[in-house]
Amino acid sequence: MADETTPVAVPPASTPAAAKPVAKAPEKAKVVAPAFREYPTIPALQVDAMAESNPYVAAAAHNESVGFPGTLVEGWEQKAVAKMGELLGKYRSLRVYMDACVHCGACTDKCHYFIGTGDPKNMPVARQDLMRSVYRRYYTLPGKLFPKLVGARDMTKEVLDDWFRYYNQCSECRRCSVFCPYGIDTAEVTMAAKEIMHSVGLGHKYVNEIIGKVHKIGNNLGLPGPALENTLEGLEEDVLEDTGAAVKYPLDMQGAEVLLVTPSADFFAEPHVDSLIGYGKVFHAAGISWTLSSKASEAGNFGMFIGNYEQMRKIAMRVREAALELGVKRIVVGECGHAWRVAYAFWNTLTGVGAGASDPFAIQLQKQLDPNYKQPSHICEVTWDLIQQGRLKFDKEANDHRIITFHDSCNVARGSRMGDYAGGQFDIPRNIIRAVANKYVDMAEATTREKTFCCGGGGGLLTDELLDLRVKGALPRMEALNHIVQHDGVNFMATICAICKAQFTKVLPYYGFKMSMVGGVHQLVSTAIVLNNEQ
Numbered sequence: 001m002a003d004e005t006t007p008v009a010v011p012p013a014s015t016p017a018a019a020k021p022v023a024k025a026p027e028k029a030k031v032v033a034p035a036f037r038e039y040p041t042i043p044a045l046q047v048d049a050m051a052e053s054n055p056y057v058a059a060a061a062h063n064e065s066v067g068f069p070g071t072l073v074e075g076w077e078q079k080a081v082a083k084m085g086e087l088l089g090k091y092r093s094l095r096v097y098m099d100a101c102v103h104c105g106a107c108t109d110k111c112h113y114f115i116g117t118g119d120p121k122n123m124p125v126a127r128q129d130l131m132r133s134v135y136r137r138y139y140t141l142p143g144k145l146f147p148k149l150v151g152a153r154d155m156t157k158e159v160l161d162d163w164f165r166y167y168n169q170c171s172e173c174r175r176c177s178v179f180c181p182y183g184i185d186t187a188e189v190t191m192a193a194k195e196i197m198h199s200v201g202l203g204h205k206y207v208n209e210i211i212g213k214v215h216k217i218g219n220n221l222g223l224p225g226p227a228l229e230n231t232l233e234g235l236e237e238d239v240l241e242d243t244g245a246a247v248k249y250p251l252d253m254q255g256a257e258v259l260l261v262t263p264s265a266d267f268f269a270e271p272h273v274d275s276l277i278g279y280g281k282v283f284h285a286a287g288i289s290w291t292l293s294s295k296a297s298e299a300g301n302f303g304m305f306i307g308n309y310e311q312m313r314k315i316a317m318r319v320r321e322a323a324l325e326l327g328v329k330r331i332v333v334g335e336c337g338h339a340w341r342v343a344y345a346f347w348n349t350l351t352g353v354g355a356g357a358s359d360p361f362a363i364q365l366q367k368q369l370d371p372n373y374k375q376p377s378h379i380c381e382v383t384w385d386l387i388q389q390g391r392l393k394f395d396k397e398a399n400d401h402r403i404i405t406f407h408d409s410c411n412v413a414r415g416s417r418m419g420d421y422a423g424g425q426f427d428i429p430r431n432i433i434r435a436v437a438n439k440y441v442d443m444a445e446a447t448t449r450e451k452t453f454c455c456g457g458g459g460g461l462l463t464d465e466l467l468d469l470r471v472k473g474a475l476p477r478m479e480a481l482n483h484i485v486q487h488d489g490v491n492f493m494a495t496i497c498a499i500c501k502a503q504f505t506k507v508l509p510y511y512g513f514k515m516s517m518v519g520g521v522h523q524l525v526s527t528a529i530v531l532n533n534e535q
Ligand code: SF4
Pocket: 110, 111, 112, 113, 122, 123, 124, 127, 169, 170, 171, 172, 173, 174, 175, 176, 177, 186, 187, 190, 454
C-alpha cells in the first residue's frame, strides 16, 4: 500500500454541537451467561449482539485530571486522523498491522468475546478493520481515490461510536495474534485506538478514574498510607495467631533488601490478600528483609490499557522513586498480570530499572540494585529459586483438600517471561504449585500456556457496566474449567493476576461454580509453608 503520511480528505470540522460525549452511559446491563457448548464450535453470527455494550464515558474532570481534553474537542475528526498519523509514524508495527492483513480468517474464532457473544465485530480481524478502514481513507492512495472500492471510511461520529463500543470489547489479551500467520497484534491496534480516542476527549471513565487515583493517592483503590499501615498490622496479628510465627509485613522500611510492588487489591480484596500473606511468609522463612511502599503501593499500570506511554511512565516512576528513597537492592513484583508485563517489558526504558535509561536517577538506581538478581523479578521467580535452593519447607498435605488447576493470565503468558528460558512463565507457577500441593490437573492444551483464554476482564474492562460482556467473554475459560471439574474433581483454580482473581470471583457463580474456587499461587504457598516460629 502507499506510504503517504499526509492525511487528505479530512471531514469538515465538527460543530460545537458535536462536542459532547459520543456514547451514552448504558442502562443497567442485563447479564446472561451463555450455555456450555458440547464441542468448541464456531458460534453462529449474531449481528450487533453487543451493539449496546458501552463503558461509561469519562466525565470532564476525570479526563482532565490525567491530562486529556475534558470532552470531545472541536474538530475532533481531523485531530483523530492526525493522531493516527502520529502513531503510524511512531510505531512501525502499527502501519505493518494496518497493511499486512490478508483476511485469511485464521483469527476469527480465536477471541473469547466473539466466542461468547457471536457478534461479528468481535472477530479480531473485524476489530482491526474498524481502524484499518479509516487508515485506508487517509493514509493510502487507493483509499484516497476510490474509498468504496477498498472499504475505506471517513472518520465520522458513527465510526467513532463503533470504535468506543468495540475497542472496549477487547481485553488486549493477544490470543488472536498467536494464530495470525503474520503476527498481527490486535491488542496493539486496540491500544492505538484508545490512545486516539483519549487524545480527542473521549475517555473511559473506569480507567481514567483509576489512573487519577494512582497519581493522587498512590494506588488504584485510593487507599491512603495510614489505611495500608492498619491493614498490614492486622495481617501480622492474624498470621501470628494462625501460625505462631511473627511474620512482618513492613511498610516503608528504610534499607530493606527487597521492595515488593504488588497490586493494591492484595491489601484488601479476597482472595488477593491471601497471596500477600504468602509473600510475607516466603520472605520470613528465607530470612530476606523486605518492605512494601506507601508511595509505590500499586503494581498495576492502567496507562498500558489506553496505550498511553506518558501515563505508563508517570505511574512507573513511583516505583523508581520509592526504590531510590528506601535504598533497596532488589525490586520484586507481586501477582499481577499486566503489572508484570509493564515491569518486564517496559520498566527498563520507562524508569531505568536495568540499563535502559541514562538520566542521573536511572544511573543511581542501576548502581544501587544488586546485579546478582534479575531486576525486576517476579515473586514466582523468587519463590521458585528459594525452593530450588532448598530454603523453603512445605507440608504439601495441608493443600490436600484442593484439586488444583492453573489459569495462565494473558499478560504473563503472551506479554512477558519468567526465568531464563522461553516458556518459564508457564512452568514456574506450575512448578511452585506442584512443590506445595499433591493434586494438580492442567486444563485442555488448547486453552493453556500461550493459547490461554483471557478471563474476560482484562484491558480495563473490569467494570460493572460491562459485566454482561465479561460474563460472556469468560465462556471458553469456564468451559475448559468445567471439563476438569466434571472429570477430575478440580475445586481450585490458581492464577497470578489480580484482575483474573477479581473477574473470576464475579463470573464463576454465573456458570454454577463457587466464587471461592479461585485464588493465588502464593495462597497455596501460604497454606503449605512451614515457618520457623523462632524467627
Ligand atoms: S480480546 Fe484478545 S483475542 Fe479478542 S481481539 Fe482483543 S486481543 Fe484479540
